[in-house]
Amino acid sequence: MEVDGDKRDFASVSDEESWMIFHEDGEHEIMSIGVKYSGKWKYEEDTNELHLTDETGLTIQKIEKLTVKELILSFSFEGKKGKLFLINKEG
Numbered sequence: 001m002e003v004d005g006d007k008r009d010f011a012s013v014s015d016e017e018s019w020m021i022f023h024e025d026g027e028h029e030i031m032s033i034g035v036k037y038s039g040k041w042k043y044e045e046d047t048n049e050l051h052l053t054d055e056t057g058l059t060i061q062k063i064e065k066l067t068v069k070e071l072i073l074s075f076s077f078e079g080k081k082g083k084l085f086l087i088n089k090e091g
Helices: none
Strands: 019-022 027-032 035-044 049-054 057-066 070-077 080-087
Touching: 027 049
Parallel strands: none
Antiparallel strands: 019 027, 027 035, 035 049, 049 057, 057 070, 070 080
16 A cells, blocks of 8 residues: 555465455445455446445546456545555456
8 A cells, every 4th residue: 555655565464354255236344454344246347446435435547457366546635635446366
């Protein structure tokens, strides 16, 4: 993860503590450092964005890169800009 140019490595976080699953029916499950969120996701083709809704509200993340192996999302949070780098260990 990178926030305002500050890179943070979560390599020590286990697969059980952090993951994302996007189901074909528009549901998502996200485990973020041991806290689970679930809700709806929608892909906005015009803007290449994921709109995620869960119990905390709406989060919009722009898809920077998407391959079978890698997903890079950019986002804004509390006035800071960041990027999330996700690796598919099964792909």
